[in-house]
Amino acid sequence: MSNSFTRALGGLALGLLALTSCKKTESLSITAAPQPSSHPITSTTLSGNLKGTLLSSVGTYTMSGDVHVALKDTLYVQKGVTINVTNNSAFFVDGNLIVEGTAASPVTFTSPLNKKGSWGGFQCDSAQSVSIKWAHINYAGGPNATGSPRGTIRIAPKSPKQHIKVTIQDSWLLSGTDDGISLFGGGVVVDIQRNTIGDEGTTDGDAINLKSGATGVVAYNVLWNGAGTAIKLETSPTVLYPQTNVTVNNNTIVASGYRRGAGEPGRAISADKFAQGAIFNNLIVNDYYGLDINPVADVKNVIYGYNYFYTAVDSTRKNFYPAGSIGKPQPTDIISTSKTDKDPMFVKLSATTDPSQGVDPNDYHLQAGSPAKGKGNPTYNNDIGAYTSDDKGNKH
Structure with a gap:
C-alpha cells in the first residue's frame, strides 16, 4: 500500500538512528523450519482448524470456509494438489505452512470464480514459518470483515525479536487485489526468488512490500503490471530498529506503477523510510518510475548499480531516477535514451504498458545478443535481469 510521510521528520529520525546504532544488538529467537506433518487429510472439503498433509493422491480439495493452522501445528501441501477456494475464505496461519510443489507438478490455489478478489489469501500475521515452492496462487485479495482488500500473502509477526523464515520460490502470484507479498513488523528473514508476480492490485497494491525489519534476498523475480511499486523497502519513520535490509538483484520489472x-x-524499486539495501542487476522496463532512493532512506547504506533502464514511453524516460530521489545514474547502469536505443531484446514485448487483466502477452527471456547479457555485477550474476545464462535465474 502507498504511504505518505513528512520529510521534515527525516532529519530527526536519522539522528535517532545514529544514536540507536551505538546500542548493543538485542538477541533474537529464530523459529526452526518444522518437519512435514505425516497426518493425511483425506476429506476433500476443508474448513476450520487444520493440520497434517494435503495429499497428491487426493488431488483436488474444496475450501468452503476459513482454515486456521494453530500455533505449533503444520499444514503440508504435497505436489500436484489443487485447492479451489470458495466463500471468500482465507488461510490464517499461526503455525507452519509448507507448500512443496515441483516444476512438473505445481500446487494450485485458486477460485472457481476466476476473478480478482475471490478469496482471502494467506493471512500469516503470527506464523512460525512459511515456505511456498512451485505454487500457482490466483485471484486472492478478497475483502476482510471491514471491506478492505487483503494481500495475497501477508505476514506481520507480533515481536521484532521473533525471526520468521519466509521462503517463496518458483511460484506464480497473479491477479490479487492488493499487495502480492507484504511483510510488516518484527524480524522476517525472506528468501523470495524466481517467482512471477503479475497484475497485483487494483488502483493500489505493491508486488513485494517489505517493511519494519525484513532482511534477506529478493532475486530473479519477474514482476509485471503491478498497480503500485514492484519492490518496496521500508523500515519506519519512528521505530528505527530492526532495520529493513534486503538484497534486490536480477529482477525483471515491467509496466509497474x-x-x-x-x-x-x-x-519499479523503492528504498524508503530508513531502509538499507543492495540493488543490482535489475532490468527495469516501461515502468512509471524507475529506481527511487528516498532522502529518508538510510542513504549511506543503500548501494546500487549495474541496473538497466529502458522504456518505449517517451514521457516516462525522465523518471528512471525520479525527481526528488537521492539516487543518481551510475557509471555501471545501462540507460536508454530513446525507444530505439538499448532495447533489452526480450523475446516478445508488446507495445502496451498495461497488459490486460491477468494475461501477459510478453516473453521476458532475452534473445541472443541482448545488451543485458554479460553486463551485470558478477558478485550477483554476469547478466542483468531475471533470465540469466547460467542456472540461477527464473525457471518459468
Whole structure:
C-alpha cells in the first residue's frame, strides 16, 4: 500500500538512528523450519482448524470456509494438489505452512470464480514459518470483515525479536487485489526468488512490500503490471530498529506503477523510510518510475548499480531516477535514451504498458545478443535481469 510521510521528520529520525546504532544488538529467537506433518487429510472439503498433509493422491480439495493452522501445528501441501477456494475464505496461519510443489507438478490455489478478489489469501500475521515452492496462487485479495482488500500473502509477526523464515520460490502470484507479498513488523528473514508476480492490485497494491525489519534476498523475480511499486523497502519513520535490509538483484520489472495514477505513481524499486539495501542487476522496463532512493532512506547504506533502464514511453524516460530521489545514474547502469536505443531484446514485448487483466502477452527471456547479457555485477550474476545464462535465474 502507498504511504505518505513528512520529510521534515527525516532529519530527526536519522539522528535517532545514529544514536540507536551505538546500542548493543538485542538477541533474537529464530523459529526452526518444522518437519512435514505425516497426518493425511483425506476429506476433500476443508474448513476450520487444520493440520497434517494435503495429499497428491487426493488431488483436488474444496475450501468452503476459513482454515486456521494453530500455533505449533503444520499444514503440508504435497505436489500436484489443487485447492479451489470458495466463500471468500482465507488461510490464517499461526503455525507452519509448507507448500512443496515441483516444476512438473505445481500446487494450485485458486477460485472457481476466476476473478480478482475471490478469496482471502494467506493471512500469516503470527506464523512460525512459511515456505511456498512451485505454487500457482490466483485471484486472492478478497475483502476482510471491514471491506478492505487483503494481500495475497501477508505476514506481520507480533515481536521484532521473533525471526520468521519466509521462503517463496518458483511460484506464480497473479491477479490479487492488493499487495502480492507484504511483510510488516518484527524480524522476517525472506528468501523470495524466481517467482512471477503479475497484475497485483487494483488502483493500489505493491508486488513485494517489505517493511519494519525484513532482511534477506529478493532475486530473479519477474514482476509485471503491478498497480503500485514492484519492490518496496521500508523500515519506519519512528521505530528505527530492526532495520529493513534486503538484497534486490536480477529482477525483471515491467509496466509497474501506472494504475496508482500521477499523484503518487508506483516505482519499479523503492528504498524508503530508513531502509538499507543492495540493488543490482535489475532490468527495469516501461515502468512509471524507475529506481527511487528516498532522502529518508538510510542513504549511506543503500548501494546500487549495474541496473538497466529502458522504456518505449517517451514521457516516462525522465523518471528512471525520479525527481526528488537521492539516487543518481551510475557509471555501471545501462540507460536508454530513446525507444530505439538499448532495447533489452526480450523475446516478445508488446507495445502496451498495461497488459490486460491477468494475461501477459510478453516473453521476458532475452534473445541472443541482448545488451543485458554479460553486463551485470558478477558478485550477483554476469547478466542483468531475471533470465540469466547460467542456472540461477527464473525457471518459468
